[in-house]
Amino acid sequence: MKVCFTLCLSLCVYLHETLAESDSNSILEDKDVLVLTEDNFERALKQHNQLLVHFYAPLSGQSLGSILEFREAAIALKEAKSDVRLGGVDVKKEKGLFASLNVTTIPSIRLYLSGDKNNPVYCPDLKNSASILTWLKRRKGPSAEIISNLTQLEKFIGEDELVVLGLFKGLEEGIVKVFYATANDIADLPFGVTGHDEIFSKYEISGDTVLLIRKSKPDKQFEVGSSTVKTDLVHFIRLYEMELVTEYNGLTASKILNSVVLNHLLLFINKTEDGFEELYHAFKTTAEKLRGKVMFVMIDVSEPRNGRIMEYFRVRSEEAPQVRMVNLSDNVQYQLPSDQFDAHTVLEFCLSYLGGKAKPKLQSEPIPENWDTQPVKELVGMNFEKVAFNHDKNVIVLFYAHWSSESRALFPLWEELAEHFSEHEDIVVAKIDVTSNDVNLHLGEKYPSIKFFPAVYVERVIPYSGKRKLKPIVTFMKKEIEKAKKEKAKEEEQRKKYLNDQKAAVKEEL
Numbered sequence: 001m002k003v004c005f006t007l008c009l010s011l012c013v014y015l016h017e018t019l020a021e022s023d024s025n026s027i028l029e030d031k032d033v034l035v036l037t038e039d040n041f042e043r044a045l046k047q048h049n050q051l052l053v054h055f056y057a058p059l060s061g062q063s064l065g066s067i068l069e070f071r072e073a074a075i076a077l078k079e080a081k082s083d084v085r086l087g088g089v090d091v092k093k094e095k096g097l098f099a100s101l102n103v104t105t106i107p108s109i110r111l112y113l114s115g116d117k118n119n120p121v122y123c124p125d126l127k128n129s130a131s132i133l134t135w136l137k138r139r140k141g142p143s144a145e146i147i148s149n150l151t152q153l154e155k156f157i158g159e160d161e162l163v164v165l166g167l168f169k170g171l172e173e174g175i176v177k178v179f180y181a182t183a184n185d186i187a188d189l190p191f192g193v194t195g196h197d198e199i200f201s202k203y204e205i206s207g208d209t210v211l212l213i214r215k216s217k218p219d220k221q222f223e224v225g226s227s228t229v230k231t232d233l234v235h236f237i238r239l240y241e242m243e244l245v246t247e248y249n250g251l252t253a254s255k256i257l258n259s260v261v262l263n264h265l266l267l268f269i270n271k272t273e274d275g276f277e278e279l280y281h282a283f284k285t286t287a288e289k290l291r292g293k294v295m296f297v298m299i300d301v302s303e304p305r306n307g308r309i310m311e312y313f314r315v316r317s318e319e320a321p322q323v324r325m326v327n328l329s330d331n332v333q334y335q336l337p338s339d340q341f342d343a344h345t346v347l348e349f350c351l352s353y354l355g356g357k358a359k360p361k362l363q364s365e366p367i368p369e370n371w372d373t374q375p376v377k378e379l380v381g382m383n384f385e386k387v388a389f390n391h392d393k394n395v396i397v398l399f400y401a402h403w404s405s406e407s408r409a410l411f412p413l414w415e416e417l418a419e420h421f422s423e424h425e426d427i428v429v430a431k432i433d434v435t436s437n438d439v440n441l442h443l444g445e446k447y448p449s450i451k452f453f454p455a456v457y458v459e460r461v462i463p464y465s466g467k468r469k470l471k472p473i474v475t476f477m478k479k480e481i482e483k484a485k486k487e488k489a490k491e492e493e494q495r496k497k498y499l500n501d502q503k504a505a506v507k508e509e510l
Contacts, residue, residue, distance in 0.1 A: 032074040034087035038097040045115040048085040055089045056107040066107045072129035084136055124185040127254040135187035143183035144191035153199055156192045157216045165211040166193040167200055175208055175224055182233040212240055235260055244287040245296045261295040262328045269321045270302045279321055282343040294350055314363050325353050335361040363438040375418035377430035381437035388453045394481050395453040398431040407448040416470055454484035457491050
């Protein structure tokens, strides 16, 4: 009996230790995605021969979309009993791990193989779960579907609106490997490859060539040579995968935002109104002349799902038609300065922009009624410069964001400041919502920010960085006002002397 009890006790201790060890080795999951940290990353590499890792910042708009798509891919891989496991790293929480792995782009995806932490496979920019799954599938090979006859070809080109077809004399060695490598990196498009003579004859092609086939018809072709590299093919495909004029919608949005062409001409138009066809034709005619330099995008203002993009560009449906140019590297907008939308006018506007002669569009809300009758003046883009750079007024401005609680917390102080200077006609206390109004001024810091515009003849801006309380702001203003008075008096003396000298010169000539 004693021996039996001892054996049972030993077994319980063994099982407890085994389960404890198992728990310590397990990694927390979120929707089938491993939650990776600095403490468990090495363990995850040892446990999984193929570990696809998503590096993200949870509050980033771009990361949010990629997190959802990554989860969908993880679920699909688990259902398929794949050997690939997916893990995520929150770079805001895991700064040490983020730095040690030398991750420079967020969001981004890397594939770690055989526990090797130092030599990951860098993934292309995969925007959706389907692209992630396709990329993993193509890595196993083949990366392109082998097209063996005309019947198979017709099926391949008819399944998708746009397909990439490689025609090569050899399908295993040589330049075709560049095509296969390109297919690996462009997971959002179907790739096929053939060496069949009948298919060469069908498209009247004799040498190694890459064809873009749109709606079952050949659209563009690229002749491949011994000097062709992967980046050449990627650029060719990404340049011509979009139509001359691409309509913005849920399917095209990611392709538009990730285009190799950074200059985008946006046509905001109501497709249901008379005159649409004429305007669209002018837009398309111009697009043919500027392909590769400008991407032409149409946004239908009558489509409710386009509300968010219209809000971003601050375009109301009643303002259509409207044409804007924007560069994705800086997001500065330029508006066509005309109510004529013929091909010549649109082309001239594009050339003016490309030549660096176009002027940025400054957004502005309408000027509020009785805006200058309140103690605190409410400025907008249209009246900002007129008020701020008035050489007879000392103006202090609060630059705020209407949605920011930190900004709104300063409103009572601004009312108090306006009351303090209510008897001074040469002092203006104002505020402006910089999220709804563009000003031709480099703010420099995050809003809310405070700047003083002294009553001098030159346009001068003095930032205030002191405590946000009444007394220090008043002290700052009085000090700057005294400086401005002395400077202005000196400027007026110089102006007076200049006028007297001019009068004397005129008398001498007479």
